[in-house]
Amino acid sequence: MNNLFVFCEIEDGQVADVSLELLTKGRSLATQLGCKLEAIAIGYKLNDIAQQIIPYGVDVLHIADDKRLVHYLTLPYAAIVNDLFAKEKPQIALMGATSVGRDLGPRVSSALKSGLTADCTSLMIGNHEDKKANKVYENLLYQIRPAFGGNIIATIINPDCRPQMATVREGVMKKEVFNVAYKGEIKNIDVKPILTDADFVVSIIERHIEKRKINIQGSPIVVAGGYGVGSKENFKLLYELADVLGGEVGASRAAVDEGYADHERQIGQTGITVRPKLYIACGISGQIQHRAGMDESAMIISINTDPHAPINAIADYAITGSVSEIIPKMIKAYKKNSK
Amino acid sequence: MSGLKIVVLAKQVPDTRNVGKDAMKADGTVNRAVLEAIFNPEDLNALEQALELKDRVPGTTVTVLTMGPGRAAEIIREGLYRGADNGFLLTDRAFAGSDTLATSYAISKAIEKIGAFDVIIAGRQAIDGDTAQVGPQVAEKLNLPQVTYAEEILNVKGNEITIKRRLERGIEIVKAKMPLVITVTSSAPDCRPRNAKHTMKFKHAKTVSEMQDATEDYLQLYNSRPYLQIPELSVIDVQADLVQLGLTGSPTKVKNIENVVLQAKESMTIGNNDQEIEAMMVELIKNHTIG
Ligand SMILES: Cc1cc2nc3c(=O)[nH]c(=O)nc-3n(C[C@H](O)[C@H](O)[C@H](O)COP(=O)(O)OP(=O)(O)OC[C@H]3O[C@@H](n4cnc5c(N)ncnc54)[C@H](O)[C@@H]3O)c2cc1C
Numbered sequence: 001m002n003n004l005f006v007f008c009e010i011e012d013g014q015v016a017d018v019s020l021e022l023l024t025k026g027r028s029l030a031t032q033l034g035c036k037l038e039a040i041a042i043g044y045k046l047n048d049i050a051q052q053i054i055p056y057g058v059d060v061l062h063i064a065d066d067k068r069l070v071h072y073l074t075l076p077y078a079a080i081v082n083d084l085f086a087k088e089k090p091q092i093a094l095m096g097a098t099s100v101g102r103d104l105g106p107r108v109s110s111a112l113k114s115g116l117t118a119d120c121t122s123l124m125i126g127n128h129e130d131k132k133a134n135k136v137y138e139n140l141l142y143q144i145r146p147a148f149g150g151n152i153i154a155t156i157i158n159p160d161c162r163p164q165m166a167t168v169r170e171g172v173m174k175k176e177v178f179n180v181a182y183k184g185e186i187k188n189i190d191v192k193p194i195l196t197d198a199d200f201v202v203s204i205i206e207r208h209i210e211k212r213k214i215n216i217q218g219s220p221i222v223v224a225g226g227y228g229v230g231s232k233e234n235f236k237l238l239y240e241l242a243d244v245l246g247g248e249v250g251a252s253r254a255a256v257d258e259g260y261a262d263h264e265r266q267i268g269q270t271g272i273t274v275r276p277k278l279y280i281a282c283g284i285s286g287q288i289q290h291r292a293g294m295d296e297s298a299m300i301i302s303i304n305t306d307p308h309a310p311i312n313a314i315a316d317y318a319i320t321g322s323v324s325e326i327i328p329k330m331i332k333a334y335k336k337n338s339k
Numbered sequence: 340m341s342g343l344k345i346v347v348l349a350k351q352v353p354d355t356r357n358v359g360k361d362a363m364k365a366d367g368t369v370n371r372a373v374l375e376a377i378f379n380p381e382d383l384n385a386l387e388q389a390l391e392l393k394d395r396v397p398g399t400t401v402t403v404l405t406m407g408p409g410r411a412a413e414i415i416r417e418g419l420y421r422g423a424d425n426g427f428l429l430t431d432r433a434f435a436g437s438d439t440l441a442t443s444y445a446i447s448k449a450i451e452k453i454g455a456f457d458v459i460i461a462g463r464q465a466i467d468g469d470t471a472q473v474g475p476q477v478a479e480k481l482n483l484p485q486v487t488y489a490e491e492i493l494n495v496k497g498n499e500i501t502i503k504r505r506l507e508r509g510i511e512i513v514k515a516k517m518p519l520v521i522t523v524t525s526s527a528p529d530c531r532p533r534n535a536k537h538t539m540k541f542k543h544a545k546t547v548s549e550m551q552d553a554t555e556d557y558l559q560l561y562n563s564r565p566y567l568q569i570p571e572l573s574v575i576d577v578q579a580d581l582v583q584l585g586l587t588g589s590p591t592k593v594k595n596i597e598n599v600v601l602q603a604k605e606s607m608t609i610g611n612n613d614q615e616i617e618a619m620m621v622e623l624i625k626n627h628t629i630g
Contacts, residue, residue, distance in 0.1 A: 074475075074484065074485055074487075075484060078479075098507060099487070099488050099504075099506045099507055102471045102472075102487070103475060103485070103487045103488070105472070105475075106439070106470075106471070106472035106473075106474075106475035106476045106479070107475045107476070107478070107479050107485070109440065109472075109476070110440060110443060110475070110476040110479035110480060111479055113440065113590065114590055115438060115440055115589070115590025115591040116439070116440075116470075116472060116591070117591055118468075118469065118470040118471060118472060119469060119470075121627055121630065122627050122630055128594060142594070143591075144627065146627075147467075147468060147469075147596075148353075148355050148467060152596050152597065152598055153596070153597045153627055154593055154595070154596050154597075155593070155594045155595040155596075155597075156591050156592065156593055156594065157591070157592055157594045158590050158591050158592070159592060160590065161590035172630055173630050174630070201484050201515060201516050202484050202485075202486060202513050202514070202515040202516075202519075203513065203514050203515075204511055204512070204513050205501070205512050205513065205514050206510075206511070206512035207509070207510075207511045207512070208509045208510050208511075209506065209508050209509035209511075210508045210509050211508075213508075221629065245629050245630075246629075246630060277628055278623070278628050278629060298628075299623075299628055301619075302606075307608070312606055313606070315606045316606060316607065317606065317607050317608075317609050317619055318606045318607070318608050318609065319608075319609040319610075319611065319616070319619075320608065320609075320610070320611060321611030322611075325611060326611060326616065329613055329616045329617075330616055330620060332613075333613070333616050333617035333619075333620040333621070334620050334624075334629070336617070337617070337620060337621050337624055338624055338629075338630070
């Protein structure tokens, strides 16, 4: 009872990255709270879905498997989640801030009158003192998100209503298997008594979803490499840093020309334009054609052996040194300090 | 087919896209006074979809519903200038502090009050909160189906409506039955500009509160042309339950707000050693740049 639930989004039998990221975060929050981590998978032919989900440290996996549920539809999915939440009374429920999660989340929160915070960039557990009511709430979910076009960071809480619901965007949190041999319980949901014909008034008549491509523009963090990275081999360090921070890898034209990275990753005048929260320029001199594609980044870190590289003029942090030495230090420092 | 009754939900928002240095007060709160109040961009996309339906289905009426302070009447006038037939301003002190759930409740009560409708169209989200919650929550409160992320209404026939949705990596075409709630994304066509004739016709459209400041001959004008009166709806008018409104009706509370300081770029030089790099990473974690 009163556990932490994660709604798992599934496309073509694959659990979405954002859901795995939420399971990773959910696992650590559940451990902190001393409660169980539970997951919900809704779809069709979900025979091997448990193998994808349980290793993230999931204690109970609820599966609703039915032909009519093959693609996401608001009403039947909401009916199943509402029914489950009414029985299980989760204290926290997390969903991806995707077109599915942002369609389902508000529907469920309205039905349960529970409140929902969209697009959180950070989730933490903490207490809250209500001075007026002279009451202390323990172990609330701090739902932290930017607001006002990113000009303020707000911490939202949900003192009295349950579940405390939040959506989080893909790539904001890291994804990490907890234990490949984790033992979780599977509970199959009987959808027959839950679903009615009226739940299927909206039907999908056509669907064209592209296979996942890299999505550098949608990524809040971009780790970009230039000629100074030196080799395709060294570029692997950039992928490692991007993976740890939950970002994507970009490149300058010189790096693309050298074959260190594919053209689709090129940033700049003749590539793509990005505006991430954080841009880490590794071995990039910062010529105007490159800057045209990244100078609106909210924060820029430059790693360059040349303390006078032009990129340093627009960087918030300029680190003087070689990419191959600095990146491992950053990864180590991040792992030590992130929760 | 006789015409459709469409309600468009529109919000007046501070223009957070062009925030200057003076947007934040010294105490870290938002200085709303310097931010221009605008028609929420995706609500304009929603209005266009409604007006297109009106073009296609003769006899259709488009009603703009706005919740906000008195000055939000501006949004209704803008809707009228562009082709809407009428509008309502949902305004009451009791709404102050409402989160999306309390807001949706108030709006759903107002829609019930306005009466029969076939389609409710809203923008996907408002730029001052980016939550995308009010549309689906209004649908839930009214026990209606919803189609979110709509880009185009392809077809209307009888009570059936076909809609193209724009998702992260593709599109979906869905068939639904009216009545329903639709939320429209920014990839939908832009809203048509003001129409000169409508702008003339509704130039003096005012809410009751605005009229109270008007001069004598204006009052006469409003009596002879009742369409110039923009009705205001209060909590009592829509028979809303006070407990479900404002701060008491809002499960989510703001615990804390931090100002993101947008200072002029001044680079910090970080040395090639563990201590300085670790200090930088800790700072980035603390200010939520990295999670
Ligand atoms: C019409 C036109 C369009 C263009 N469009 C684009 C575009 O879209 N995108 C783009 O990127 N460029 C574009 N360019 C090219 C651009 O002018 C630059 O040539 C290019 O950006 C340089 O890439 P770079 O910074 O990786 O390489 P360089 O300029 O060679 O810089 C390498 C940097 O790495 C540093 N370095 C060397 N070794 C190390 C090390 N071990 N560790 C850390 N740092 C090291 C060096 O100090 C130097 O600053 C365009 C040019 C033209 C003329």
